[in-house]
Amino acid sequence: MKTPYHETILEFFSEHRRMPSYAEIARITGLNSKSSAYHAANRLIREGWLVKDDAGKLIPGPRTSGIRLLGSIAAGFPSPAEEELADVMTLDQLLIRNPQATFLLKVTGDSMVDEGIKHGDLVLVERTTDIKPGDIVVANIDGEWTIKYFRRRGKQVYLEPANKKYRTIVPREELKIDLVVKAVIRQYR
Amino acid sequence: MKTPYHETILEFFSEHRRMPSYAEIARITGLNSKSSAYHAANRLIREGWLVKDDAGKLIPGPRTSGIRLLGSIAAGFPSPAEEELADVMTLDQLLIRNPQATFLLKVTGDSMVDEGIKHGDLVLVERTTDIKPGDIVVANIDGEWTIKYFRRRGKQVYLEPANKKYRTIVPREELKIDLVVKAVIRQYR
DNA sequence: ATGATAATCGAACGTTCGTTCGATGTCAAG
DNA sequence: CTTGACATCGAACGAACGTTCGATTATCAT
Incomplete structure (x- = not known):
């Protein structure tokens, strides 16, 4: 077989946002019977690619579906062989608490x-x-959107940039802020 | 009802990494019949919280399940009311191409x-x-792990830091690099 | 109070599901 | 060649599935 089954199955998962049924596994892998797909899936479970939840439904296993969160760079670095007990989680799980407000x-x-x-x-x-x-915070101050530190001195609140070229902003009108920056993401490739 | 059904259902999704069946929807929402759950789900589909894929299976809809990717701050900012055609995607979809190697x-x-x-x-x-x-790149240079720019002058490759306090590193031995930084993430809260 | 509208229920349907079984095919080790 | 381990297949099972229906109950403006 060209591509191992687990790749095909997990590709299905990321495309459809759900795991395939055994009939679908048979279809996408080229197997001609559900039971072949069933046995193939059990092999993948044994290998850690898939797991079954309490209800017996397939879900992605510890070998997939997430990012291995490893130690710090200076502290050393696990080799590809010894990918072990590392925490596995989704970036969304890591960063997002309230999806609807994010x-x-x-x-x-x-x-x-x-x-x-x-x-x-x-x-x-x-x-x-x-x-x-x-x-x-991300604030609309005097009609314009900016990202700044939120500061307070006594009763006075103000917005402070992290760049000496810019000045602290003290709002003339009421300041309504309800957007807080939870993370910064920069993509390189 | 205390919490709207869609919250309960999507909570199930993020916990179990799959959508509930209608029987399960009934159970977790407190409804006493599958058909109630079925109708409730159809309402949520009408409201955009859920959708059915080609096979008729429930998956999270455009109002959920991902992050609304919006315009730039300076360019203005959609109000909560007008959350519209914004691109919705998972952070993993956005950042990860090859999950197994990430x-x-x-x-x-x-x-x-x-x-x-x-x-x-x-x-x-x-x-x-x-x-x-x-x-x-993340490189093991002379036995230690570091994060640096990967540079090349002629045949010579070397590692350059982004900090004047540090010096460019020219490897004495062979330099094997196979780890590239695809994104940086900084969490604030 | 009245009627319109929507939400919920329980029962029923055909379909698909996960799973088991026995037969057949494949391949390497003895 | 024989043996055993394993992958695949097709058929079959009951259970769970999604869906429809008609009746009952809640909601709410009139």
């Missing part, structure tokens, strides 16, 4: 470069009322 | 700060043989 925005400008947020970066933004001083 | 590493040290990669950041690393000059 957005991805592209940053324009360099007002946060000293914080490591550069022009073109993506920021993962969550709509929430729980904004604390020190948070990085 | 890792997440925590960066220690500040040798890439000028590139906006700070101590404690997570780097999404893919194992590949296709390394080009200019890429940011």
Whole structure:
């Protein structure tokens, strides 16, 4: 067989956002019977590519479906052979708590470069009322959208950039902020 | 009802990594019959929370399951009401091409700060043989793991940090690099 | 109160599901 | 060649599936 079954099956999963039934596994793998697909799937379960949940339904196994979260670079680095107990999870699981209130925005400008947020970066933004001083927020200040630190001195709140070229912004009108930056993502390739 | 059905259902999805059957929907929502669950699901489909794929199976709909990828900050910002045609996708779909060869590493040290990669950041690393000059790579150089630019002058390859405090590294022995940084992720809350 | 509209229920249907079984085919080791 | 381990197949099973139906109950503006 050209491509091992697990690749075909997991490709189906990422395309359809669900696992195939055994009939579908047979179809996409070229097997001619459900029971062949059934046995093939059991092999993949033994190998860790798939697992069955409490209800007996197939779901992606520990070898797939997520990212292996490994140790730090300086602390050493597991070899490809010894991929072991490493935490496996989805990036979404890692970064997103409230999917419905979460957005991805592209940053324009360099007002946060000293914080490591550069022009073109993506920021993962969550709509929430729980904004604390020190948070990085996306705010509509005097009719324009900006990304800044949220600061407070006494009763006065203001927005501070992470770039000496820019000035702190003290809002003249009321300041309504409900977007907090939960993560920054920069893609290289 | 306390929580709307779609929240309950999508919570099931993120916990179990699959959509519930109608019997399961009935159970987790408190409905007493499959057909109630069936009708409820159809309402959610009408509202965009769920969709059925070609095979009639439920999958998360455009209102959920992913992140709305919106325009740039400076270019304006859609209000919560007008969440429309925005691209919806999973962070994994956005960032990961080859799941099996992809890792997440925590960066220690500040040798890439000028590139906006700070101590404690997570780097999404893919194992590949296709390394080009200019890429940011994770390399084992003389027995130690580091993250640097991959450069080439003539036949000589070397590793360059993004921090003036550090020096360019010219490997004394052979340099085997197969880990390229595909993205940087920094979490704030 | 009244009627319209929508939500829920329980029963029933044909279909598909996961699973088991026995037969057949394939291949390498003895 | 024989043996055994394993992959594949087709048929069969009951269970669970998605869906439809008609009746009952809740919701709400009139």
